[in-house]
Amino acid sequence: MNPSADATAPPARRLRGTIADETAVSSSMRRLDLELEEPVAFQPGQFCMLNLAGERALVFGRPFSLLAASGRRLSLLYKVVGRGTARLRDAGAGAPVTCLTPLGRPFPAPDERPRLLLAGGVGLPPLIAWAERWGRPRDLRCAGGRDGDDLPRGLLGPGWRLSADRPAGEPGGRAVFAGNVVELARSLLPAGAPAHVVLACGPLPLLRAAAGLADERGWDCLVSVEERMGCGYGVCRGCVVPRAGDDGYATACKDGPVFDARALDWARFGGEGAA
Amino acid sequence: MNPSADATAPPARRLRGTIADETAVSSSMRRLDLELEEPVAFQPGQFCMLNLAGERALVFGRPFSLLAASGRRLSLLYKVVGRGTARLRDAGAGAPVTCLTPLGRPFPAPDERPRLLLAGGVGLPPLIAWAERWGRPRDLRCAGGRDGDDLPRGLLGPGWRLSADRPAGEPGGRAVFAGNVVELARSLLPAGAPAHVVLACGPLPLLRAAAGLADERGWDCLVSVEERMGCGYGVCRGCVVPRAGDDGYATACKDGPVFDARALDWARFGGEGAA
Amino acid sequence: MTKLPDWLAFDPRGPLRLGPRTFPGRIWTASGCFGYGLDGADLGTAGGGSPFDGLGAVVTKTVTPQARRGNPPPRLWETAHGALNSIGLENVGLARFADEIVPVLEARGVPFVASLAATRPEEFGDLARRLAAAAAGAAHWHGVELNLSCPNVAEGGVDFGRDPETVERCVAAAREHLAGRALLAKLTPNVGSIARLAAAAARGGADGVTAINTLIGMDVDLRTGEPVLPRRRGGYSGPALLPVALARVDEIVQETGLPVVGVGGVATLEDALKFFAVGAVAVQVGTAQMSDPFAAAAVAAALAAAG
């Protein structure tokens, strides 16, 4: 099964803009709204390369999945994990940015088969966007977090099932499954459940477990991978993931970030993200 | 004549603080008020090494003469001429700074002889501070600018005579002499005028002309020099000026910035500042 | 910058004559930082335009005799003031480059310089011969840049390119097959005298040299105490490099007078003008081209607009 190659999204542009709004949406996630030069459109699963402009620019932009676009307003969800995301958080409204977008191959539009959405951590935005655009009641949507407080509940409609490794209280009043998101899916779709197409986005262990589940059941599975990126548009070969079938690599930014799980060599897949 | 070696100012400290206030005081000069950890004292002619703290720190601090101190509040005058001063201006109130102060040998306290104060451009603050602390009516105070609009008139009491290379209108309502500040002094103190001790601070051409005037008349002359600085406290030998008598160098930061004009080798003095 | 400085010894807005070729401009992209000159063609800005507008040349990703899969990830690491890379010369190999990429560049009218690397002088000759045969009629193929300085491959690589005699032999071997094309040798800064390497390249018949390739650099992950790159050390590029690149270009120009294409840390017209000031005849944009596909085109546009 192929991620959309013939994406209907327009070719990417490098747009200037400013930070319009920045706000916490959970204990660890923040929403960033950009106001860009021109209206933007995208397909769920695509991303942008975002950088501050001027003196505070980073050497490389940072890849962020696209959550929503409306006119010239573009929205992301992000977590502060290092220097770049800290600088974004501290930049403040009005800070000038540059944004190369939309990039990469999206999750395909649905066919008649039900989808199993598996989203963890910063893997949420593309699947929230997908569900918003294309979700149907028969699709199963699962979002996982560390303690439940880190899930942006305001953005997860009632259709979403939640899990947490170590569930805290129940601030959102919604039941949270204790375990990871793939365990949640297994509990809801025991052996013999009808076939689902898996769409997974999150840290590597989640993708690995999702691919494992799909493999077991003989389901199709699409995963969106995360790799450190330099360019985001295919020229630097910095963002590679191991390709199945030969011992070569595919780029996360241009061949992906969405891949058929069978197109990747999971044995060689690891490194820093595996921790 | 020696700049004060036995300064009564306390030894320098490296203090943290924030930008308390930043405002334009003329067409080209700005006033910066810092709020520091501890109260500070200084002698006119001394300076600080100022840097932004945190991510916006420059590789080196920048030297600025001290204009005034009151409690933990320290004030400077500055001109935006490059990257560092632009960054200071843009940092905004509340921005964290570090400040090593007070540094260098000050202008000495007066004796019975009248003083001729010659200040140009960013050479104003130490002489404003000197006049405020020690000025007497018999001292002649001259401040020069490019067009008159660049003089911070609000800080120059009625005792100051003003000059401008190309006088603009008369916004301050005060007569402005057309010419440089040394020409102004010559017009006020023609040959045969009583001896003055010259205190000069400003760009190199001003210092050179001031030293020339003093030499002609046989007056004592103290000049405060500007050099690019690395450390400000004597360890890097980056800020040197040519010493008279041998072919060596003195440091502007520790041996100066105030020198007896006769202690410097004016023939070798030049380089970038000479333009 | 709205006016070109009057100290410029030549007008950098004009075309560049280098050996037997005339390049349409003096702002180029650097090898490995803009792929094979294919990606990015569909990118735009709010004002329209293409990343290729005004470029004097695209130096394509280095190709080797055989395809290479490169090093395992992570291959790229941002440091506070630059970037580390350890791509390991991943490339499609000369055959696919000549057969599949050159025709597209030619059809699109992209002026390009092919970057070649090998591990023995004869191989450089072989690469040049094969490319010259395959691309004989390619009007937009202006020349070859011999990458004698990649720090990220085990065999050959930077050590190889530190020996003047080897440099001379590699250049001479390629020169033989490249009549009518400009030939540049790309030199490493991880060496005592880069001018000696440049002189050796000239003896081998190079029309000029490109300086510099990356410095050797490293970073450590404080959570693990391990190098961030699996191969420990990699190539250091980006803004931090600019003063080093300027010094190395200056050294070559002052000591040899050869035409130098400057590269290292260039992101703006001001940066490029510094290279012209020390005598570079053209300038390449590398790391900056990765963070903004329009970086080189913007420098070229600013240069063209400067009065």
Next chain:
Amino acid sequence: MTKLPDWLAFDPRGPLRLGPRTFPGRIWTASGCFGYGLDGADLGTAGGGSPFDGLGAVVTKTVTPQARRGNPPPRLWETAHGALNSIGLENVGLARFADEIVPVLEARGVPFVASLAATRPEEFGDLARRLAAAAAGAAHWHGVELNLSCPNVAEGGVDFGRDPETVERCVAAAREHLAGRALLAKLTPNVGSIARLAAAAARGGADGVTAINTLIGMDVDLRTGEPVLPRRRGGYSGPALLPVALARVDEIVQETGLPVVGVGGVATLEDALKFFAVGAVAVQVGTAQMSDPFAAAAVAAALAAAG
């Protein structure tokens, strides 16, 4: 950083045994960036304290056989990510250093390493002999660092320090007179293999090496098109250098296993820990010590406080 990482191979808070000496700590100041260890003694902070608190050693400004007046100004230039210097080894000469400075350092109890430079191996021997004689009883004089790598002097300087055989002979000449003191050779990064230089220093009898001295760098004044430094090129130091210094230290440790004192771009405890991670036994603070006299002391304090 409130906890030391558990991957550390040794406890960097302890004293350092290097050759025949035990240094009180592993955070030092770098030569040329903290004068002769005299200035700054009267500086304080709001919390009290002195810039010398907790320092393992001050490496004094390099001294030469005769006093030198150094290069004409400007001698220092800030770039976007580092600093260029062309001080030109201005110094008081060995005699005044031994007679006037050593006694004060000794009286104040400042642990110090004397940095020496000359232009011929015999002169290094001579410098060492004279210093050893004059400072025979100095308990706080821990050792000598031979500066084989200053880029800012016409004679000798960096070219001199690029030849392994010369390095070996300089070290051997000094070693003879330095029984009971630690002997370090400070190496240049402007070279192909720094490990070969380190190995040569070890053959000459060095107890370890210091790496790195400055890279060759340059900047241009866009108003004039001229180099900002009168001697065109100078030494590049500061934050931009950190990845290069780490790589060079790593290269030496991996290839020779010698004790290395790391220097280049260190400003924080995190930076220092990266050097410890690649195997450095101590770390020097250079450019950062200029912008903040308490930089090295703050790193030492943070290290001491880390649990």
